[in-house]
Amino acid sequence: MRFFSTATALAATAATLFYASGSAAINAIEIDGRYFVDSVTGEPFWIKGVDYQPGGSSQFASGFDPLSDANTCARDIYLFQKLGVNTVRIYSIDPTLNHDECMTLLASAGIYLFLDVNTPIYGQNLNRWEPWTTYTEAYLDHVFQVIEAFAGYNNTLAFFAGNEVVNDNTSAEASPNYVKAVVRDMKTYITNNIKRQVPVGYSAADVLEYRVPLAGYLECGPADEAVDFYGVNSYQWCGDQTFESSLYNVLVDDYTNYTIPVFLSEFGCNQVLPRTFQEVGTIFSDQFSVVFSGGLVYEYTQESTSNYGLVNLSSSDGSVQERHDYVALSSAYASVTTSGLSTVSATARPTTCATSYPYINGNTTLPDSPAATLIAEGLNSTYNRGKYIDITVRSTNYTIYAYNGDEVTDKSVSENYTIQISDASAIDQTDKSNSSATTGGSPSDSSGSPSASDGATSTGSTSSATSSSAAIANLVRSSEKMGATAVFAVILGLVFA
Template sequence: MRVLALLLSFIALTWALPAIHVKGNKFFDNTGKQFYVVGLDYQPSVALNDDPIADSEGLKRDLPYLTGLGINIIRVYSADATLNHDAGMKMLSDAGIYVLFDATDKLFSINPRDPSWSLDLFTHIKAKIDALRGYDNVFGFLVGNEVIINGWGDTVAAPYLKASIRDAKAYLKSVGSSALVGYAATDIDANGPLQQYLDCKSIATSVDFYGINTYRWCNGDDYKSASYALFNKPYDAPVVFTEFGCIREKPRQFKEVQAIFGIMNQTLSGGFAYEYSQEDNNYGIVQISNNQVTTFGDYTNLQTQYKNLNLQYLTESSYNVDPTAVLSCPQPDGQWLGISDPLPPAADSDYCQCMMNTLQCTVNPSASSASISGAVGTACGGVSCAEINANSSTATYGKFSACTSVQRSSYAINQYYIANKDSQGSDACNFNGVGQIVANPKGCSSIVTSVPTKTASASKSATASSSASQSASASSSASQSATASQVVSATAVVVEGNVTQTATVSSSKSASVTRTNSVSASLTQTNSVSASLTQSATQTDQGQNRYNTQWDEAFGSASSTLPLLGLVVVVLMSI
């Protein structure tokens, strides 16, 4: 039985479709053969749960018509991450058909009128990725569809779109998936600089492929009259038509297919005809009624066009290109509004949870959205909420602007509570039941504040110093004293019960460390770089904490002092 199981596993691997990857502006499979997208958009409204892949019976009904077209890939707009897709994906794989999934939908996507990038959306995207990435015939995921749709004003959303591409690519890489990440654009004037923008800065922040939804070639048109030359231009990533097929007259002739795979095949890698089933928009090439399929003339015409293709394939070994090439980023010019540097912060669940672990006042899980919104408005009217705000027009992004809405709201009311608890007590966290006191914050060593920190304590001290020539002398003294200090600098804060650790770096590239559980230490270097560490078991008034960087960022500019910190520790240990 063990031998049989191994044999079946080997056969399954042998039959699996080869993974598709990108080199330059072309797709290749893992045998080194060029891959063209000969595709169809597939989203029958009659599908159970609005998921045509999980609806295996519906897919079984449609599969002969899909294979009859001669396609090798479908685009699916909606898939439910909670459903099982095994049967449907296997049917498609056995038929040699890949699937491109939209990872966003009408409920979870970037809104160009109020754009943002946050864990709320990224969690939804990751759920779809995790539910589908394991299938051999997953081509990739679209992290956006027609986000820039109403004109130039919508390009203010472009940085959030680019951030979503960056984070989706990083996540797929972290889980060992070779699935590709792309975007489907609207065919409008802003598409030109958007296409450039999504392939600039770096490979890590650029699309693996770029899609365009275009309907400009109608019956009677040709390459010139349809202005297809606008799409036939060099690009560092593959370009596909994620939707095509004008319905000015029916049945559609689909003569653009020969141009897409012919005269344009140096810059285009194929496309998806829109769409399989007849819906209210009248683009279907078949009609589904009472679980029966009837084809239209559009189906026959598309079938003829696809079967008459004479594709010219490259081999990967013969295709030489710089795999790291990207374009220069378009600059804002009054119409184009997308700023490329900096981009919005990563939607990092660990980082956001780390911030939550430091809060003393958080949102009550039972609070309504309306009441939370009101509480945040009140809180941010009295304290700074800059670290949860984002403005792509000025490329100003708070460190926690990509956290979930609940986490950002918790940060806001915590800011208010810290600033007002001395005068208002626990009422400063109430907000009519929206807030709740956290009795013992867990603390987190990754979070850094940049506000004055006042500490009063009794302490002993020891100092060590070194000259710029790296010859060091150390001296120590111990004294019992009461001190009060204020530091205005980047300060890391770690809260463990009633013990607080801080580390600061000043703008003059000096860092001071204070350790106030009866021991403090400071280190000075003649090149004006110093570091200090403070631990205190006394009462600390941190004012309005404003988190703005990672612990390692705080010490990045003072890295030359780190070897000398060991000397300080030695001196401390000897006291």
């Protein structure tokens, strides 16, 4: 009886795990040393992406965001696929809106998301010059809402705790330990309330004297306070340049000893037009990949206050037309391959910080969190939590024009991954009942295994059950590449062996 009880328990556990976590065929991305890696295959993940905030973050307002309308998403995801990207970055979203269809469509297309948790709305960002005035429970409540709304999607790659918060002498003195406190609060909230440990990092302004020491300051110390990755906004390669003349060699040298993933969270200088994106070939080369994990081009839409757009977006009818830069970037991305890029082993992350850092206030005493209860208990169980759903819109109603002015007739988003819909209220979310500034410096405008016992005392039986449970967990982790019948056939083999 004990044998069959154990077998039944294992099978039940396997079934629960399979249907809870096998919801999508797109694998979550994790961090291994200084690289992003596929959580199932272990292969390095190289970011080939674009920054995406139609209208600009400064125009963001509650009630609509880039992922809240399926028709808009289908339009832009079609163009993302044609562009050849695997990642987008969004600077501001409204966590109270429904993003299920857009995130499912992105996942189906094989595209991941870097998401900033701040918005330009008052109370939803840190004041870089007086962060103690905005580091409040209400602010962190907004941050945690963003985490809750997006952590359930496997293609949510990571969260940015801040963007260019440190970008001048005043913010370099006032803000570093508050940025680190937000990182700490986000990581602890995720640990306490979210099953999947979604990475948390920071995106630094293109100001050399701050971004290098800040990288070291945010990397060091206790694991629950340190960033998981570091984004560098860099616009130093302009026009026809080389690895040396652009000072990309210096950029690599600056982070050669960095112990966690670093990548270009923004690139694409527009001082020389039209842009040819010559730097893409270097970014996806061995001399760059040993340190940097790719990058994101700034930016998708042409905005009235800047000249970085890949497409023109009509404010009157929502139509989109490719610009020269779109064609150039598409060609540049198509000309490179990420297969077999060189990697190197990382040294251990420094658990002790330096006594001081040049140009910034390296105070490692962090302010106490004003949201300790929220962090410990999580948001209430009725909160909006994202999940994959059936896709109803694969081809947009909006008109799309090619660069030459021809209207695109087939605007369907290709299904690169089959998304399996979960009955769970949220993918990868824990059971809550059981869980104990405006910017500057660069063109961006956003703010900164369960165990069970049947009473048996036999060490051998316990060991066997534990081993089988571990094996089942590993199988479940890989179930996205196997059919359900195949998985359970192997499970039964483990149980009855």
